[in-house]
Amino acid sequence: MAVAAGRPTGRPEPENPLTAxxxxxxxxPTTLVIFGATGDLARRKLLPALYNLAHEGALPExxxxxxxxxxxxxxxxxxxxxxxxxxxxxxxKPDDSVLASLLDNVKYVPGTFDDEAxxxxxxxxxxxxxxxxxxxxxxxxxxxxxxxFFPVIVERLGASKLARxxxxxxxEVRLIxxxxxxxxxxxxxxxxxxVLAIFDETQIYRxxxxxxxxxxxxxxxxxxxxxxxxxxxxxxxxxxxQITAAEDIGIGSRADYYxxxxxxxxxxxxxxxxxxxxxxxxxxxxxxxEEVRNEKVKVLQAIPEPTVETIPKLAVxxxxxxxxxGGEDVPGxxxxxxxxxxxxTETYAALRxxxxxxxxxxxPFYLRTGKRLAxxxxxxxxxxxxxxxxxxxxxxxxxxQPNQLVLALQPNEGVSLRLGAKIPGTRMIIRPVNMxxxxxxxFLSQSPEAYERLxxxxxxxxxxxxxxxxEVEAQWRVCDPIVKAWxxxxxQSAVPIASYDAxxxxxxxxxxxxxxxxxxxxx
Amino acid sequence: xxxxxxxxxxxxxxTPDAIEAALRELLxxxxxxxDNFVPARVLNMxxxxxxxxxxxxxxxxxxxxxxxxxxxLVLAYEPRRERLDARVMIAxxxxxxxxxxxxxxxxxxxxxxxxxxxxLLTIADPLVVTxxxxxLWSPHGHHDIVAELLSLAQAVLLDSVDEPIxxxxxxxxxxxxxxAYVVDLAxxxxxxxxxxxxxxxxxxxxxxxxxxxxxVTVRHHEASTVAAMLLAGWMASRLGWRVGSLVSxxxxxxxxxxxxxxDVALRLEAAPELRVPGxxxxxxxxxxxxxxxxxxxxxxxxxxxxxxxxxxxxxxLPGASRGETGVLxxxxxxxxxxxxxxxxxxxxxxxxxP
Numbered sequence: 042m043a044v045a046a047g048r049p050t051g052r053p054e055p056e057n058p059l060t061a062x063x064x065x066x067x068x069x070p071t072t073l074v075i076f077g078a079t080g081d082l083a084r085r086k087l088l089p090a091l092y093n094l095a096h097e098g099a100l101p102e103x104x105x106x107x108x109x110x111x112x113x114x115x116x117x118x119x120x121x122x123x124x125x126x127x128x129x130x131x132x133x134k135p136d137d138s139v140l141a142s143l144l145d146n147v148k149y150v151p152g153t154f155d156d157e158a159x160x161x162x163x164x165x166x167x168x169x170x171x172x173x174x175x176x177x178x179x180x181x182x183x184x185x186x187x188x189x190f191f192p193v194i195v196e197r198l199g200a201s202k203l204a205r206x207x208x209x210x211x212x213e214v215r216l217i218x219x220x221x222x223x224x225x226x227x228x229x230x231x232x233x234x235x236v237l238a239i240f241d242e243t244q245i246y247r248x249x250x251x252x253x254x255x256x257x258x259x260x261x262x263x264x265x266x267x268x269x270x271x272x273x274x275x276x277x278x279x280x281x282x283q284i285t286a287a288e289d290i291g292i293g294s295r296a297d298y299y300x301x302x303x304x305x306x307x308x309x310x311x312x313x314x315x316x317x318x319x320x321x322x323x324x325x326x327x328x329x330x331e332e333v334r335n336e337k338v339k340v341l342q343a344i345p346e347p348t349v350e351t352i353p354k355l356a357v358x359x360x361x362x363x364x365x366x367g368g369e370d371v372p373g374x375x376x377x378x379x380x381x382x383x384x385x386t387e388t389y390a391a392l393r394x395x396x397x398x399x400x401x402x403x404x405p406f407y408l409r410t411g412k413r414l415a416x417x418x419x420x421x422x423x424x425x426x427x428x429x430x431x432x433x434x435x436x437x438x439x440x441x442q443p444n445q446l447v448l449a450l451q452p453n454e455g456v457s458l459r460l461g462a463k464i465p466g467t468r469m470i471i472r473p474v475n476m477x478x479x480x481x482x483x484f485l486s487q488s489p490e491a492y493e494r495l496x497x498x499x500x501x502x503x504x505x506x507x508x509x510x511x512e513v514e515a516q517w518r519v520c521d522p523i524v525k526a527w528x529x530x531x532x533q534s535a536v537p538i539a540s541y542d543a544x545x546x547x548x549x550x551x552x553x554x555x556x557x558x559x560x561x562x563x564x
Numbered sequence: 565x566x567x568x569x570x571x572x573x574x575x576x577x578x579t580p581d582a583i584e585a586a587l588r589e590l591l592x593x594x595x596x597x598x599d600n601f602v603p604a605r606v607l608n609m610x611x612x613x614x615x616x617x618x619x620x621x622x623x624x625x626x627x628x629x630x631x632x633x634x635x636x637l638v639l640a641y642e643p644r645r646e647r648l649d650a651r652v653m654i655a656x657x658x659x660x661x662x663x664x665x666x667x668x669x670x671x672x673x674x675x676x677x678x679x680x681x682x683x684l685l686t687i688a689d690p691l692v693v694t695x696x697x698x699x700l701w702s703p704h705g706h707h708d709i710v711a712e713l714l715s716l717a718q719a720v721l722l723d724s725v726d727e728p729i730x731x732x733x734x735x736x737x738x739x740x741x742x743x744a745y746v747v748d749l750a751x752x753x754x755x756x757x758x759x760x761x762x763x764x765x766x767x768x769x770x771x772x773x774x775x776x777x778x779x780v781t782v783r784h785h786e787a788s789t790v791a792a793m794l795l796a797g798w799m800a801s802r803l804g805w806r807v808g809s810l811v812s813x814x815x816x817x818x819x820x821x822x823x824x825x826x827d828v829a830l831r832l833e834a835a836p837e838l839r840v841p842g843x844x845x846x847x848x849x850x851x852x853x854x855x856x857x858x859x860x861x862x863x864x865x866x867x868x869x870x871x872x873x874x875x876x877x878x879x880x881l882p883g884a885s886r887g888e889t890g891v892l893x894x895x896x897x898x899x900x901x902x903x904x905x906x907x908x909x910x911x912x913x914x915x916x917x918p
Binding site for chain 2: 065
């Protein structure tokens with residue numbers, strides 16, 4: 042390939058002093074290849090994210106896009122589809138000239154993902170783009186396909202030598218993998234084994250788009266940029282932690298996906314365990330990818346693996362029945378279109394976990410998620426221990442309640458601290474009041490979409506917001522025994538499934554997980 | 565979804581106390597009407613403007629959208645005015661989705677005259693939100709007023725290309741940097757250029773070339789010499805060039821600056837065809853013969869590279885134009901950040917003054 046000559050010299054490369062003070066750091070020239078480029082995720086999220094990066098001038102100075110998908114079509118047809126998707130789903134109205142310049146460098150390769158010819162043609166397209174650019178281009182392969190294709194694509198990339206930096210030193214090659222990364226621990230291990238046979242772990246970027254959300258990144262800032270909380274952040278002062286991800290909507294048209302997944306795999310195994318890690322992790326030495334992920338893995342490893350005996354005491358599942366949400370009559374899960382008869386898939390899951398380490402021993406971490414609950418909310422509530430002695434009369438008041446710190450992630454991101462305050466009057470009567478901080482009131486900027494941040498980070502080679510192989514397996518180690526216990530048997534489910542009314546707070550059975558004196562926060 | 569809110573209060577012959585009380589009452593009224601309305605608490609902005617041009621300034625500020633300061637205090641100056649009149653507006657565009665917050669932004673317009681200038685600080689001080697950073701902007705000059713109000717502000721917004729004489733612009737900005745953080749719109753207009761130059765030299769195979777630059781030509785709007793000087797000053801300060809005075813040569817400033825390995829021929833020339841403030845193009849040549857050119861284009865900056873073997877390539881670096889309104893919004897946002905490269909660039913630009 043005739044690219045501009047002589048690039049790697051073997052000498053230590055100098056820093057780039059021109060980047061100092063810039064908010065947007067340069068991203069190396071890159072070709073991004075999206076497998077599954079005509080799918081829903083690409084259309085709704087990836088292509089609009091790429092446009093928004095282009096709009097802001099945040100793409101690499103040389104950027105090329107290749108779509109790979111089964112359907113036969115010409116480059117121009119694919120460009121037209123990209124344009125349509127961007128115009129429909131972009132968070133800002135596209136600028137015609139920016140959109141045109143982005144689409145100028147888009148090509149399409151049709152074919153099935155197991156077909157060698159696809160990878161041969163892909164190699165040709167990648168070479169053509171390098172010829173056009175006159176310089177080596179990094180390559181990022183984005184697997185936005187059904188998970189069953191992940192190993193197929195990875196092995197084909199390996200066989201066609203596209204996974205390698207060839208000749209060495211010319212370019213970085215990266216692999217971006219969408220969730221779910223396996224549906225059991227065994228599958229996750231097998232997938233890791235097959236992917237790591239072709240790619241090095243440093244080349245792999247496993248997406249959990251929750252980590253790309255500003256709100257989750259803010260948790261790190263909250264914990265590690267504010268000295269006042271750290272002295273309290275342990276078993277001596279914290280009584281319990283509750284993590285809630287509730288939705289008021291049902292499964293909509295996603296019965297196919299949802300019924301094979303369920304609440305535990307859909308949200309708890311990945312997103313909610315990540316939130317737990319952010320709450321419980323030790324301060325990393327620095328914010329490099331390895332240090333942050335090392336600390337998260339330590340938390341996951343400190344969670345005792347559920348057993349057949351303990352699961353009934355630490356996990357509850359349920360399905361929503363008919364009910365009312367927002368004044369509307371809504372069907373139960375079994376009445377939703379596409380849900381198979383007799384399904385025992387959970388639409389609600391609650392866990393009580395412990396983190397058995399010096400900092401957290403004995404502190405229960407309650408996790409719950411569900412569809413068709415009373416409202417949409419994602420929050421982390423940290424309840425502090427009550428005061429050791431109460432000098433005030435509680436007669437005639439709501440009583441002195443423990444302090445509670447609530448980190449709200451959506452819909453209104455913020456921090457609320459529950460304090461006891463005296464009710465104005467002649468008597469010393471206390472009631473709880475909230476001191477609230479709302480992020481939306483304190484910043485001018487609009488948060489970028491999670492995918493904008495994640496695609497940029499992957500192209501830059503920053504893996505901090507991506508899940509490492511041992512992290513994925515450690516997450517599965519916690520959830521897999523529960524998945525197995527809940528798996529339907531021939532006649533009936535091993536563990537019975539509870540039900541709850543749509544629009545309610547969830548099943549009563551979830552109360553059984555709570556330690557005496559604890560209660561779920563109102564959704 | 566909360567409805568839009570537009571609460572208004574006005575009074576002629578008023579006092580800062582009355583204005584402040586009205587602000588508090590309006591906020592309580594709006595919040596009581598719907599508790600999804602919450603006041604933004606990000607930034608105070610004080611704009612001291614000539615009353616006759618205050619409409620134009622209001623239009624510019626209306627265009628900044630989400631970058632509107634959470635409390636904007638417009639001091640509209642009309643020398644002969646004897647009475648203090650004020651209007652308070654609390655507005656919200658509503659929430660993006662049901663259940664989400666709807667931010668309230670407050671605008672206070674105080675009309676005042678020459679007789680109020682001696683006590684200006686006591687008029688403005690009660691009307692800014694305590695503990696929020698304050699940005700000061702005086703788009704119609706009035707340097708003495710800026711000096712008076714500086715004790716209330718942590719950042720000053722200016723546009724160096726507004727000063728007709730480059731020396732005055734750079735000296736003015738320099739003197740302000742000693743007292744506050746300066747947000748210079750002339751500098752912000754060059755942000756995409758700086759980002760792209762940094763990116764062009766970022767790939768490892770080309771990184772060493774940045775230290776072999778031997779020629780730089782910046783073309784700029786006729787009234788934007790300062791913008792070109794700041795861009796050249798940025799390159800000089802980042803790359804460790806020793807700079808000296810440039811000389812006027814027709815419509816251009818020319819001269820040599822000294823890099824560690826070679827001299828750099830610097831030329832800053834007016835581009836009469838350019839209709840908007842800012843830069844038209846940047847050309848660089850390195851000792852190995854590589855030439856790079858960045859210029860304005862449709863859909864982003866247009867890049868052209870001729871490598872040491874004479875191979876030429878041209879491409880677009882996608883990016884939407886922010887327009888002058890976008891630049892002003894960015895200026896307001898920058899009041900909350902700190903760019904450590906502006907002052908060194910400004911210092912180098914001053915050293916280039918003829």
